[in-house]
Amino acid sequence: MTQNTIQSLLSQYPTPFYTFDVTELRRRVAFLKDHLPSSVHLCYAVKANTFISPYVADLIERYEVCSPGELAICTEQKIAPEKLVISGVYKTPELIEGHILSDNCAGHYTAESLEQFALLKHAAQTSGKKINILLRLTSGNQFGMNEEDIKQIITAEKDNADFNICGIQFFSGTQKTSMKKYKREIDHLNEFLREIETECSFHCDELEYGTGFPVYYFEDSKAFDEAAFLAEFTDILNTLDFDCLITLELGRSIAASCGSYFTKAVDMKTNHAQNYAIMDGGIHHISYFGQFMAMKHPYHEVYPPRQGDTQEWNLCGSLCTVNDLLVKGLPIADFKIGDTIIFKNAGAYCVTEGISLFLSRALPSVIMLEENGDTTRLRGAAETYKLNY
Numbered sequence: 001m002t003q004n005t006i007q008s009l010l011s012q013y014p015t016p017f018y019t020f021d022v023t024e025l026r027r028r029v030a031f032l033k034d035h036l037p038s039s040v041h042l043c044y045a046v047k048a049n050t051f052i053s054p055y056v057a058d059l060i061e062r063y064e065v066c067s068p069g070e071l072a073i074c075t076e077q078k079i080a081p082e083k084l085v086i087s088g089v090y091k092t093p094e095l096i097e098g099h100i101l102s103d104n105c106a107g108h109y110t111a112e113s114l115e116q117f118a119l120l121k122h123a124a125q126t127s128g129k130k131i132n133i134l135l136r137l138t139s140g141n142q143f144g145m146n147e148e149d150i151k152q153i154i155t156a157e158k159d160n161a162d163f164n165i166c167g168i169q170f171f172s173g174t175q176k177t178s179m180k181k182y183k184r185e186i187d188h189l190n191e192f193l194r195e196i197e198t199e200c201s202f203h204c205d206e207l208e209y210g211t212g213f214p215v216y217y218f219e220d221s222k223a224f225d226e227a228a229f230l231a232e233f234t235d236i237l238n239t240l241d242f243d244c245l246i247t248l249e250l251g252r253s254i255a256a257s258c259g260s261y262f263t264k265a266v267d268m269k270t271n272h273a274q275n276y277a278i279m280d281g282g283i284h285h286i287s288y289f290g291q292f293m294a295m296k297h298p299y300h301e302v303y304p305p306r307q308g309d310t311q312e313w314n315l316c317g318s319l320c321t322v323n324d325l326l327v328k329g330l331p332i333a334d335f336k337i338g339d340t341i342i343f344k345n346a347g348a349y350c351v352t353e354g355i356s357l358f359l360s361r362a363l364p365s366v367i368m369l370e371e372n373g374d375t376t377r378l379r380g381a382a383e384t385y386k387l388n389y
């Protein structure tokens with residue numbers, strides 16, 4: 001982001017706010033596509049950031065939605081219904097029946113349990129809509145089903161003409177860096193798809209795999225050669241020789257890099273020899289996976305840039321909790337009230353996971369930086385609680 005862009009944003013919008021840069025977002029998706037096998041489809045897990053979904057609609061084959069709220073947002077954003085994977089551990093009967101009865105019922109539905117499969121089956125039968133179902137395989141937690149439950153469903157239902165069983169969905173956690181782990185998972189999926197074929201006489205046409213590719217957030221992160229990482233992953237993925245469409249479900253690795261969070265220093269003090277800057281944002285807006293007691297220094301920029309010797313600052317938010325520490329001991333030169341800290345890589349999960357309503361502080365504005373340099377305000381801080389004076 002250039003200094004002019006930063007200055008222009010700060011002159012137009014009160015902090016705190018997020019910006020999501022469309023050019024970077026699209027570059028990111030293109031980078032991932034360029035470094036993965038061309039036959040692989042991408043599914044954006046909208047939980048990472050619901051604001052950016054429509055901006056990559058022409059680049060992304062699917063969208064994973066996990067709640068009625070996410071579904072409503074995607075519908076409002078006019079995401080093509082056939083691109084949606086209606087997922088999530090608990091889909092209410094109202095959601096399943098309502099959506100399947102609607103004109104937007106195309107797309108895929110994951111079955112998370114025998115019970116949830118029965119709900120989908122019932123809705124398909126009563127609506128007469130032939131829905132596409134992915135059976136979610138567990139990775140050893142509350143999500144998905146055991147191998148045996150999946151085989152039981154397939155054996156009993158593979159010839160049922162009321163729905164299509166398309167294949168398997170599998171997600172095993174985020175920020176995975178170990179190639180050994182990917183290899184184990186892919187071997188397991190390959191083997192399981194084959195087992196289904198031989199034991200249940202059924203061919204799965206699809207595998208939807210939530211890979212959880214890593215994103216690095218902190219200045220002391222080791223250099224990450226992502227192209228080499230994706231090449232290694234591709235080699236492993238290519239060992240999956242079962243013939244099916246592979247879709248990778250990605251959240252943070254698509255969304256993180258496009259986001260920045262702007263927060264201003266509004267007060268400063270030195271207590272017991274520690275420098276504290278009170279920022280107008282806080283941990284209700286910005287959280288980084290792997291941040292531990294504010295010890296790590298996220299990628300950031302100080303605006304305006306200042307020269308000289310640095311002092312260590314503890315950046316605190318405006319919440320009534322000692323936990324509202326954004327960063328401890330951040331070296332900053334000549335830091336002043338009114339200066340802005342721009343936290344980088346804030347495009348994934350910050351805007352959706354933060355405890356935004358704590359203390360009933362205003363929600364931060366959301367600004368899209370369009371490819372032509374324009375800015376579009378998608379949400380304004382004034383749309384939340386406001387004192388009328």
Ligand SMILES: Cc1ncc(COP(=O)(O)O)c(C=O)c1O
Nearest residue numbers: 045171174210212249250251252
């Ligand atoms: C089912 C599923 N798929 C994909 C993702 C995206 O993971 P990530 O953001 O690590 O790419 C998640 C995240 O929780 C998920 O639950």
